[in-house]
Structure formats: structure tokens, C-alpha cells
Amino acid sequence: MKPVKVGLLGLGTVGCGTINVLVRNAEEISRRAGRDIQIITASARDIIRARQCDTGAMKLSADPFEVVNDPNVEIVLELIGGYEPARELVLQAIANGKHVITANKALIALHGNEIFKHAQQNGVMVAFEAAVAGGIPIIKAIREGLAGNTLQWLAGIINGTGNFILTEMRDKGRDFDEVLAEAQSLGYAEADPTFDVEGVDAAHKLTIMASIAFGIPLQFDKVYTEGITHITQDDIVYADELGYRIKHLGIARRTSLGIELRVHPTLIPRRRLIANVNGVMNAVLVKGDAVGPTLYYGAGAGADPTASAVVADLVDVVRVLTSDPENRVPHLAFQANAITDLPILPMEAVKTAYYLRLRAEDRPGVLADITRILGDSGISIEAIIQKEPADGATDVPIIFLTHKIFEKNMNEAIEQIEQLPGITAKVTRIRVETLK
Ligand code: NDP
Ligand code: HSE
Numbered sequence: 001m002k003p004v005k006v007g008l009l010g011l012g013t014v015g016c017g018t019i020n021v022l023v024r025n026a027e028e029i030s031r032r033a034g035r036d037i038q039i040i041t042a043s044a045r046d047i048i049r050a051r052q053c054d055t056g057a058m059k060l061s062a063d064p065f066e067v068v069n070d071p072n073v074e075i076v077l078e079l080i081g082g083y084e085p086a087r088e089l090v091l092q093a094i095a096n097g098k099h100v101i102t103a104n105k106a107l108i109a110l111h112g113n114e115i116f117k118h119a120q121q122n123g124v125m126v127a128f129e130a131a132v133a134g135g136i137p138i139i140k141a142i143r144e145g146l147a148g149n150t151l152q153w154l155a156g157i158i159n160g161t162g163n164f165i166l167t168e169m170r171d172k173g174r175d176f177d178e179v180l181a182e183a184q185s186l187g188y189a190e191a192d193p194t195f196d197v198e199g200v201d202a203a204h205k206l207t208i209m210a211s212i213a214f215g216i217p218l219q220f221d222k223v224y225t226e227g228i229t230h231i232t233q234d235d236i237v238y239a240d241e242l243g244y245r246i247k248h249l250g251i252a253r254r255t256s257l258g259i260e261l262r263v264h265p266t267l268i269p270r271r272r273l274i275a276n277v278n279g280v281m282n283a284v285l286v287k288g289d290a291v292g293p294t295l296y297y298g299a300g301a302g303a304d305p306t307a308s309a310v311v312a313d314l315v316d317v318v319r320v321l322t323s324d325p326e327n328r329v330p331h332l333a334f335q336a337n338a339i340t341d342l343p344i345l346p347m348e349a350v351k352t353a354y355y356l357r358l359r360a361e362d363r364p365g366v367l368a369d370i371t372r373i374l375g376d377s378g379i380s381i382e383a384i385i386q387k388e389p390a391d392g393a394t395d396v397p398i399i400f401l402t403h404k405i406f407e408k409n410m411n412e413a414i415e416q417i418e419q420l421p422g423i424t425a426k427v428t429r430i431r432v433e434t435l436k
Helices: 013-024 028-034 063-066 086-095 105-122 138-145 160-172 176-185 200-214 232-240 304-322 366-376 409-417
Strands: 003-011 037-043 060-063 077-078 099-103 151-157 244-254 258-267 281-288 292-299 349-363 381-386 395-402 426-432
Touching: 003 013, 003 063, 003 304, 003 349, 013 028, 013 037, 013 060, 013 304, 028 060, 028 292, 037 063, 060 099, 060 366, 060 395, 063 086, 063 426, 077 086, 077 304, 086 099, 099 105, 105 200, 105 244, 138 151, 138 349, 151 200, 160 176, 160 232, 160 244, 176 349, 200 244, 200 258, 292 381, 349 409, 366 409, 381 426
Parallel strands: 003 037, 003 077, 037 060, 077 099
Antiparallel strands: 151 244, 151 281, 244 258, 281 292, 349 395, 349 426, 381 395
8 A cells, every 4th residue: 555645844853753753663653554654745944954853755845835735745744833834834734635733732722623623624634642741642541531431620740841840940959940941952842931831831731631521612711821930949848848749730620610720830749649740751630430530641742752642643544544444443453464473471581670578597597598599590689688586486587679580580599499498488579660
């Protein structure tokens, strides 16, 4: 089948991230979508400057309208940002019968109602997963995964730049302006970073989430919006002393009177999971009547994470263009003829670190025997704790933390340790995963 031809608007952080992911994962993406995806043309203001991606095979133009009017382009990726000319370009692409994928939350929050109407009239798709919470598939989760629920409320850390600033201020005592400059250099911030720190970007995203959660029109002008610029180092310290973290939250809640829509800094009890979402990471809590609270976590900004969401939308659109409509999403995610028979590893071939709890007689030589067995099995010890014997007991608990080793080696070592005369009970083993 012929490759799907795509036109790209924008060769910045997200545009180049998308090209790089499409190249890096070309084979997997094609197996999922059922067709190859080819960016044939792209636009940026400066088409001479070197980029963070390879544009060699694309026709480049400084005029983005050339891309949306190119008759060979079937899907337009709008990764320019801002209200205009993005709105005009997207409407032109739709009028030309092209499907559109955008990461532009400002555009969707303000002009989504108009854009979706035109898309419906022209029978084209408009997808915007990357517009909210970067790489987290939150649009899909709310719109599809939670479709059986009456959604009651959602609350999220939905601006990576703001969370990065608050985290660095709290953890390292860094200065607001210095951290903002770093967020800009890392490609997290908006072209106008006041959108990040004054809460406008979070309000755009909240507008979108509230619409798909509650089935209401996009109403950006109704969001109460407060940024983080007035938060000081002292506030962060005092909140900490009280057992709280300060997070910039977007909250949408259904009440008997109407929908709350608000974005502001918030004290959250330190023990809450969402209070421990740090740096550029985002997290969204969604409460449904049937499922209860659910939490979605991941990178909220940056080239590759955002590209992940853009490419997911691309695969969705290509599937509709390619496969039979009743099986738009293949049952096993990959096209039936592209399923591969990768081997499943036996447990013995799995490598993890371990926590071991032993009970051993409290006499010289026992610990040496254990460490010798571990050493002979190639198991390196990260930490040992020997506890005091309980009243009247002659044996003591000994806890080991090991570095990573194959399960097979650990099985053999445990078998030998349990046969030692000084060992008084079976060894308890818990595998350790740092989940980094
Ligand atoms: P960048 O500023 O890095 O890139 C924007 C690109 O658009 C640049 O290549 C720029 O060209 C091009 N461009 C701007 N105006 C025009 C124009 N009139 N005609 C043609 N090209 C133009 O932005 P990002 O990649 O960071 O953001 C893109 C979109 O993705 C925005 O809507 C943003 O909100 C959204 N987003 C960004 C995330 C991130 O982590 N950065 C995360 C999630 C969403 P030139 O390079 O020549 O100036
Ligand atoms: N500027 C945005 C942020 C990009 O920092 O979250 C991701 O939408």
C-alpha cells in the first residue's frame, strides 16, 4: 500500500521531535498503522537554518499555505503554535479536505468550536492529543477509556514549565527567573513564557479537558486563571513545614450548580501521589462515578514526549484511512498480518535487584558463609542490616539489598543459603524495581 503523505507546519521542538520519532520508530509505526507515513513537505519561517532533525527528503517552504494547499498532502500536522496564522492554516487545510493533527492548545481552546464545525462539514478528522499534558494520552483516556462514567471532577498538574520551576525552587532553592530560562532552553516553555507562568497555558488545557469530560462547549474565557509568579521561596518552605506541597493545579468539577473551572497554585497534602509529581512531569486525576479516582502521569512537555502524542494521533488517522472501519483499532494494536512472535523470557532469564530477609543463628561465621555463597553466585551486595535478636531468641533477622542479578543465580544462591546449618527459616525474597 502507498505511504500516507503528510505536510508539517513547524520545525521547532515538537516538529523536529515528531520527525525524529517517525524515523526512529518507522517500522513499528507502520506495523501499527498498516501503512508507511511520509512527511513530504514542511514549513518554518527560516528554511535555511540547521535543525534538530533531518529534513533532507522534504520539500521546504517559508510559506505554510504552500503546505496546506499541496494537493499531495493528505494529513497536515500543525506544530507552529499560537492563534494566528495557525487558525487560518487549519481552516484552509480542512477546506481542502485534509485531516489535521495539532499540539496547539491555545488554538483548540479558543477556536476549537469553529474548527470542529468546519471539520464535521468537510468530513475530516481533527486530532489534538498532544495539546494536553504532553505525552500523557489523557484525551484518549477521558474520551474513550472512561466513556462509561459520569465524570465528577478532574484535577491536574498540566504545565510542565510551571511544575519544573516550583520543583527546582523547592528542592534546590533556585531563583524563579533562572529556572524559567532553563525551561525555555530545554524547549518546555511556550513561545511566550508568560502563558506558562501566568496560568494561561494550563487554562487552555483545562478548557479542553472540561469539554471532553462534561460534554460542554470550549469556554476558555470562563476559566479562573492565576499563575505562579507570586509564589516565593518562603511560601514553599512554610507549606512544607505544614506538611504540604505547593502545586499549580487545573481543576474542573461538576457541582449541582454548574462546572467549576479554575487554575491556581494549590497546597496539597505531602502524602498525596500528585504532590510528588516533580519537574516537567504532569499528572491528571480524573474521578468517575463508576471507576472512582484514576491517575495519569508522564512527561508534560519536551520534544520526544510530545511527539509521542502527535504520532499516536497520526497512527489513529492513518488507521481510519487504511483499515476497515469496524476494526479501526486492531484488536491487538498491530495490524493482524504484522503480529510478530517475539519470545517471552523465562523468569530465570530476568534480571532484577533483590531484598532478601534471612533468619540466622547469632554466632560467628554464619554471615561469612552467606556472603561467600552470594559472592560465588556473582551477587553483589548493596546493603546489609543485621537486627538485634528478639527477647529469648537465638537467631536474628538479616536483611540484604543486592544489585541486579539473573533470577537463576539468585535461585541457586537461596537454595544453598537455606541449606546452611546456621539458617533457621526459609529466605524471604522480594524483587526490587526502581521504575526509573
Ligand atoms: P517552537 O517555537 O519550538 O516551534 C515553532 C515552529 O513553528 C518553528 O519551527 C517556527 O519556525 C515555526 N513557525 C512559527 N510561525 C510560523 C509561520 N508563520 N510560518 C511557518 N512556520 C512558522 O514551538 P514548539 O515546537 O515548542 O510548539 C509547537 C506547538 O506545540 C505549540 O502549539 C505548543 O503549544 C505545542 N506544544 C509544545 C510542547 C513542548 O514541549 N514544546 C508540548 C506540547 C504542546 P522557525 O523555527 O523558523 O522560527
Ligand atoms: N509549555 C507547555 C508546558 C508545553 O510547559 O507544559 C506543553 O504543553
